[in-house]
Amino acid sequence: MPSPRITLDRTSPVPLYFQVAEQLERAILGGEIEAGQRLENEIAMAQELGLSRPTMRQAIQVLVDKGMLVRRRGVGTQVVRGQVRRNVELTSLFDDLSAAGQKPSTRVLSLERIDAPLDVSEELQLAAGAPVWSLRRLRMIGEQPLALMHNFLPADVVQLGDVDLDSIGLYAYLRDAGFVIRVARQSISARRVGPDETHLLAEDIDSPLLTMQRTAFDNSGRAIEFGRHAYRPELYSFDMTLVDR
Amino acid sequence: MPSPRITLDRTSPVPLYFQVAEQLERAILGGEIEAGQRLENEIAMAQELGLSRPTMRQAIQVLVDKGMLVRRRGVGTQVVRGQVRRNVELTSLFDDLSAAGQKPSTRVLSLERIDAPLDVSEELQLAAGAPVWSLRRLRMIGEQPLALMHNFLPADVVQLGDVDLDSIGLYAYLRDAGFVIRVARQSISARRVGPDETHLLAEDIDSPLLTMQRTAFDNSGRAIEFGRHAYRPELYSFDMTLVDR
DNA sequence: GAGTGGTCTAGACCACCTC
DNA sequence: AGGTGGTCTAGACCACTCA
Numbered sequence: 001m002p003s004p005r006i007t008l009d010r011t012s013p014v015p016l017y018f019q020v021a022e023q024l025e026r027a028i029l030g031g032e033i034e035a036g037q038r039l040e041n042e043i044a045m046a047q048e049l050g051l052s053r054p055t056m057r058q059a060i061q062v063l064v065d066k067g068m069l070v071r072r073r074g075v076g077t078q079v080v081r082g083q084v085r086r087n088v089e090l091t092s093l094f095d096d097l098s099a100a101g102q103k104p105s106t107r108v109l110s111l112e113r114i115d116a117p118l119d120v121s122e123e124l125q126l127a128a129g130a131p132v133w134s135l136r137r138l139r140m141i142g143e144q145p146l147a148l149m150h151n152f153l154p155a156d157v158v159q160l161g162d163v164d165l166d167s168i169g170l171y172a173y174l175r176d177a178g179f180v181i182r183v184a185r186q187s188i189s190a191r192r193v194g195p196d197e198t199h200l201l202a203e204d205i206d207s208p209l210l211t212m213q214r215t216a217f218d219n220s221g222r223a224i225e226f227g228r229h230a231y232r233p234e235l236y237s238f239d240m241t242l243v244d245r
Numbered sequence: 246m247p248s249p250r251i252t253l254d255r256t257s258p259v260p261l262y263f264q265v266a267e268q269l270e271r272a273i274l275g276g277e278i279e280a281g282q283r284l285e286n287e288i289a290m291a292q293e294l295g296l297s298r299p300t301m302r303q304a305i306q307v308l309v310d311k312g313m314l315v316r317r318r319g320v321g322t323q324v325v326r327g328q329v330r331r332n333v334e335l336t337s338l339f340d341d342l343s344a345a346g347q348k349p350s351t352r353v354l355s356l357e358r359i360d361a362p363l364d365v366s367e368e369l370q371l372a373a374g375a376p377v378w379s380l381r382r383l384r385m386i387g388e389q390p391l392a393l394m395h396n397f398l399p400a401d402v403v404q405l406g407d408v409d410l411d412s413i414g415l416y417a418y419l420r421d422a423g424f425v426i427r428v429a430r431q432s433i434s435a436r437r438v439g440p441d442e443t444h445l446l447a448e449d450i451d452s453p454l455l456t457m458q459r460t461a462f463d464n465s466g467r468a469i470e471f472g473r474h475a476y477r478p479e480l481y482s483f484d485m486t487l488v489d490r
Numbered sequence: 491g492a493g494t495g496g497t498c499t500a501g502a503c504c505a506c507c508t509c
Numbered sequence: 510a511g512g513t514g515g516t517c518t519a520g521a522c523c524a525c526t527c528a
Contacts, residue, residue, distance in 0.1 A: 013505090015516060035370075036466055041494060052518045054299075057495085065490070067428040070466045073495040074526030080428055080466040081370045125280075125326045182489050183312040183325050189482035190435035190455040208453030210435040211478075221281055221315045221325040233456075237434035240485075244427050245310070258524095260497060286513060297499045302514085318514045319507030 003040055004032050006049060016051060020059035028068055028079055035081040039069070042077070067241035102141055108165050109136040109200075113155050120152045123215050123226040131155035137165065138200055145201050146235050151227040158224065174225070179218050181225075186214035188238055193230075201232055208233055248285055249277050251294060261296060265304035273313055273324055280326040284314070287322070312486035347386055353410050354381040354445075358400050365397045368460050368471040376400035382410065383445055390446050391480050396472040403469065419470070424463050426470075431459035433483055438475075446477055453478055 004027035008019055027033050039045070039060075046056035060077060063069040071077045115129040124132065132152045139147040151170060153160060163173055174181065193207045201209070209230040216225045249272035253264055272278050284290070284305075291301035305322060308314040316322045360374040369377065377397045384392040396415060398405060408418055419426065438452045446454070454475040461470040 017516080043494090052520090054519090055517060058516090067430065070427050070462070070464050071495060072464050072526080073524065074493075075465075076494060078466045080462050082368075082430065082460060082462065082468055123327075180489075182315050184487045185312065185327065185484070186487065187482050187484045188433050188455075190453045190478035192451075192453050206437075206451040208435045208437050210433075210455075215327060217315070217325050217327065219315050219317050221323045223327055233435035237432045238483075239430070239432045242429045242431065244425075262497080288513090297501090299500090300498060303497085316514060317507080318505065319512075321513060 003048070008049060008051075017055050017058040017062070020049065020051070020056065021062035024059065025063055025066075025068065028063070033079055035079050037079055039077040039079070065243055067243050104146075105140045106166050107138045107140065109138055111135050111160065111165070116152065120226055124152065124154055124223040126154055133158065133160045135160070135165070135170070141235065144235065145232070147229055147231045148197055148200055149227060149229045151225055153225050154223070157222070170225070179224055181216045182219045183221075184214050184216040186212055188212050190233070191230075197230065201230070203232065210236060212238070248293070253294060253296075262300050262303035262307070265294065265296070265301065266307035269304065270308055270311075270313065273308070278324055280324050282324055284322040284324070310488055312488050349391075350385045351411050352383045352385065354383055356380050356405065356410070361397065365471055369397065369399055369468040371399055378403065378405045380405070380410070380415070386480065389480065390477070392474055392476045393442055393445055394472060394474045396470055398470050399468070402467070415470070424469055426461045427464045428466075429459050429461040431457055433457050435478070436475075442475065446475070448477065455481060457483070
């Protein structure tokens with residue numbers, strides 16, 4: 001039975017369940033606990049760490065939600081086989097790429113204040129024709145164009161006039177400006193490249209594009225951003241883990 | 246302050262937190278609680294229902310995880326604006342379409358027992374060349390071809406010889422056979438249609454296809470199924486809700 | 491029958507937000 | 510200052526699995 005060494009710091013502001021989850025995750029990723037192997041039972045682990053059982057359960061639940069552990073009543077908790085796939089998360093493409101050690105760059109193609117078209121005002125839960133920012137950007141990875149991004153943000157809510165979006169991701173800016181994105185609804189599909197996009201994405205005519213459209217909401221449940229994006233599928237994919245709950 | 250009428254059945258095998266979550270969800274979807282509105286606080290709701298606070302919290306957490314509610318410390322719990330998007334879930338395409346009231350049909354193109362190619366054996370965590378089922382199916386929606394699906398399943402684990410896959414979804418069969426799919430890792434991208442697929446999916450040459458590849462694991466963490474699928478993007482998209490945790 | 495996770499209780503203290 | 514959600518405790522009983 002594997003028992004990774006876990007240390008707790010009760011003076012830390014980091015919750016105990018999170019400290020345990022972090023160290024357990026490292027132990028699994030680092031191979032200290034083998035794939036398919038069973039963990040000690042919750043009660044014993046809690047006792048050894050001097051935690052209550054609910055706290056220990058909460059820690060394990062974090063990794064169950066990530067798809068790294070599987071629990072079965074009457075049996076125990078096991079490590080899922082197969083390598084972990086990094087998830088689609090609530091970050092922008094810019095953050096994604098930066099975290100992956102790549103060097104993304106951005107070219108702002110246009111930024112204007114317009115009256116929201118009907119579909120946009122609906123997605124953002126605004127009155128028809130309400131003022132919105134329309135932002136078109138081209139994301140490059142090195143010298144290669146990767147994605148064409150078109151975002152809409154309610155102009156009454158977000159000040160976007162004097163932001164240097166060439167050097168900062170949109171989500172990073174929103175975070176700095178105090179907007180906490182909590183929920184996003186997105187839809188992924190594909191289409192043929194359009195005639196006006198062909199030169200930007202350096203594709204030949206008829207090339208396939210991966211498309212994503214997303215509406216993001218802040219922690220008060222208000223729509224903050226709606227975007228329609230197109231990616232070169234040879235260079236990008238959406239990876240995710242689904243967990244049955 | 247909205248207070249939907251919630252009734253509990255303590256004799257039911259359905260957990261109390263789940264009963265509450267279900268009725269709260271119905272109240273939100275049915276418009277009894279308006280978008281953007283705040284819920285009563287956890288402690289009051291728990292008291293009114295005769296529940297402990299942790300149980301009430303667990304109920305609310307279910308809807309937070311679905312992206313329907315947002316919690317803020319010091320403020321309260323609010324309903325997220327914007328319509329709910331049905332999630333990508335751990336079901337097969339067949340189940341998805343059936344649930345949506347559509348009439349899917351399936352044509353099994355081929356089913357053979359083969360030695361696993363290297364990439365397949367790696368995805369399924371098998372030894373190279375281990376026996377696997379190779380299953381190719383065409384999914385139709387009415388008269389229109391919708392998706393071309395290619396699945397691989399470890400032959401030592403799953404008996405697939407005499408299953409009528411024309412009339413039952415693969416996941417429904419696996420469920421009936423006692424396999425509980427708990428976790429799946431998937432990747433979504435796009436590509437150009439291949440020359441051998443063009444006639445099946447009734448696309449002209451150069452048409453874009455939406456692609457999904459998925460590895461599914463059962464509740465013991467063992468890989469059960471690996472699939473590479475291609476969808477006609479005019480007819481299908483992957484919808485999902487992301488929640489920051 | 492023994493061992494496991496799933497649910498539930500009744501409290502406690504704290505961090506954060508708004509007024 | 511008062512109210513909210515976030516965390517944590519120390520138990521309890523139950524359902525399920527497996528030998």
